Amino acid sequence: MTNPRGRSIGTSGDDTVVAVYDNYQDAQNALQALAADGIARTDMQLQPETESTGTSSDAATTSSESGGEGGIRGFFRSLFGGDEHDEHRHIYQESVRRGSYILTIDIRDESEADRVVSTLNRFHPVDIDERVSHWRRQGWAGYDESAPRYTAEDIARERSTYASNRATAAPAEQARIPVIEEELKVGRREVQRGGIRIIKRIREIPVSESVQLRDEHIHVGRQAVDRPAGQAEFKEASFEVRETDEEAVVSKTARVVEEVVIGKEVEQRTERIDDTVRRTDVEVENLAGGGMSSGRDDAEFRRHWQSTYGTSGGRYEDYDAAYRYGTTAAGSDRYRNHQWSEVEPQLRSDWEANHPGSAWEKVKDAVRYGTERVTGRRGH
Structure with a gap:
């Protein structure tokens, strides 16, 4: 289990990132930013779930929730497990008692943990180690379940004292000179180097073929005959003779006669990148009064x-x-x-x-x- 300010607590199963916020809106903004970044809402919990006003009703609610295994007490019991994590559980319970909000996120791997911590740190989380040190200097010895929840006046007074102590502890003059070093990273990207475009069109090509056709024509002729007529011939009869012609019939059959095959060959090549990176070096020189050296x-x-x-x-x-x-x-x-x-x-x-x-x-x-x-x- 980790939090954005560096405290580490070992647990079994998936890890959990814990962040403490003094401001309810900051905690809500952090939760919404994580949801927008793809963290499931079911993997995140905020305690208390609603903004506290530091009134007597808030104190009564916290007291009643602490009495059973549900509510805030049950939340921390499920988060930190058994008695071996009592110290951490008490610290975060004390944070809630003093008006802060606890946001927990279940994470699955180190890359997700880094992404979550980066998002949480954007919304001003409390440095819990520094805050606990402040409590101890004020006489805090551990979490007391019977202690009442801080009122709005108690919260404002304590945070004012904490801010004053931090300002007093800070050095009067402090200069920070960053040492900057460039790092060369060589990657790859695809660029367009040209190519081909394939266009398929249909065009008509004139063709001609010859075919032999047969036409029939009926000819009627008369010729003189002189012979006796048989009985069978001396009857009425009717005959039909029809002419037939052949005509050309055209049909078309599409056949594949050629294929255009398109392919790409991939070649691997190594390109050497020669460049320079910059680094600032800070050298410290002792100066004596009145001159460049003692x-x-x-x-x-x-x-x-x-x-x-x-x-x-x-x-x-x-x-x-x-x-x-x-x-x-x-x-x-x-x-x-x-x-x-x-x-x-x-x-x-x-x-x-x-x-x-x-x-x-x-x-x-x-x-x-x-x-x-x-x-x-x-x-x-």
Whole structure:
């Protein structure tokens, strides 16, 4: 079981994220934001379920609910289980007694937990560890079921005291300097590189075929005959002879004569991405009153300059920045616990980048002496 401010409570089964809010509307807004993000409403519970007004009726309700296994007492019993989690149960019960609201969300995996915690933190949850520390400083020894619920005046007075104590405990002056480091992430995306479009149209093609057709024609002719007529022929009769013609009959049959096959080939290729990322380094330099280095260090640096560079001409002021650069580098993480030979290439690169008019070989001994002055060791 976790909450947005870092308290961890081990339980069996699915985990539960617990958040405490002093403001009922903040708790409602957090619940609605989680529902909009896909968290099932049945996985979330808010206690108390309605906004409390800090009146005597609220106190009576809380007292009656605490007497049985239902209500708020039953809610915390089901949430925290057995007696091994009494401390955590009492803390959250005390939060409700003092006018706060408890929002719990059942989560199924770490990714869902991170998403839920991120949403909860948007609506100003209480830092429960810090709040409990405040109670203990005020004499709170543990949850008392017989203690009455805070009234509106009690709630306002306690939160005013808590805010005042936090302001008093905060340092008078505090500066925060962020150390920023870029991270290179290379992903993939699909881009359109062209392709083909297939269009199927129907067109008519003139064709011609030849077919032999037969036509019948009736011819009637008369010719002279002289012969005796038989009895059978001497009767009335009727005859029909019909002409027939052939005509062309056209039918069409569609047949598939060709297929156009469309496919894609996929090739894997590796592309190397070369880029740069930026990081801010914060170096701390001790400043003595009236100068860039203490008088003692300055005297030591001048003696070293006299013995090392004095015979070659020039001024001490030409090397003062190199001595101070060495003392600053000695106190940074890049130099600490490393020998001179290991860090010299990086120091040289930084010096030449920031002092283009000063050759490294000229000031190298001054930088090294500055580092050794701080660390008290001679590197190799």
